[in-house]
């Protein structure tokens with residue numbers, strides 16, 4: 364058992380540090396299968412999915428958190444979303460013509476190899492209630508994990524480290540975060556943090572993918588007392604619906620819809636996230652136009 368499709372929080376009893384560990388597999392399949400992604404795009408998208416779950420786990424909120432990386436390399440967009448209750452969805456856009464060269468490498472290309480050196484990453488928090496928040500950092504590191512650590516250093520006072528891995532239809536992630544000083548003094552916490560970080564750096568990405576959480580934590584931190592909280596399950600979930608598509612169509616206005624009706628006879632809208640197609644035939648379109656003209 365390797366705790367697939369769940370995340371689990373853990374705490375160190377003797378210092379002010381917490382962590383989160385997660386693995387994705389079945390929940391990742393609909394995301395990776397929605398398009399015929401090159402292998403290196405699959406890997407970086409898988410990492411982005413693990414990252415967005417870790418980011419969401421650091422917040423107390425109800426809503427949706429998204430990570431959007433835009434670049435001008437072979438990959439032009441990475442979009443990953445997670446909700447507070449463990450639903451994930453995501454997609455990548457890439458330029459096939461640029462792609463062959465980037466994908467023939469034996470090893471995984473770096474983040475800047477894939478997205479170019481001018482990219483930016485936006486982290487957006489959309490609470491169900493309350494104000495939206497967005498933080499933006501440049502994609503100026505070789506790995507997604509390093510860019511996200513940069514984001515944390517900008518937006519949070521709490522030291523945060525992240526390890527991410529993705530490939531072969533699976534992804535895994537580990538996060539360590541310093542908490543405000545409660546159990547130990549600032550000096551003690553700083554020493555322990557350095558020690559814990561050094562230990563975590565010895566973890567191989569194979570171990571992170573393959574071993575049960577208890578074993579990963581025992582291998583790394585057996586000199587510490589670590590408490591594991593209950594695991595929370597993670598699953599694929601898309602928020603698209605016929606209702607939403609209908610509202611999107613209505614927002615085009617009666618005149619535009621009438622010209623779609625006249626020219627095409629129907630509107631067929633494909634969801635980029637889950638591949639679901641909603642077809643609005645002539646009768647459906649006429650109904651929306653009728654409702655718009657009634658308003």
Ligand SMILES: [Zn+2]
Nearest residue numbers: 601603634637
């Ligand atoms: Zn969808």
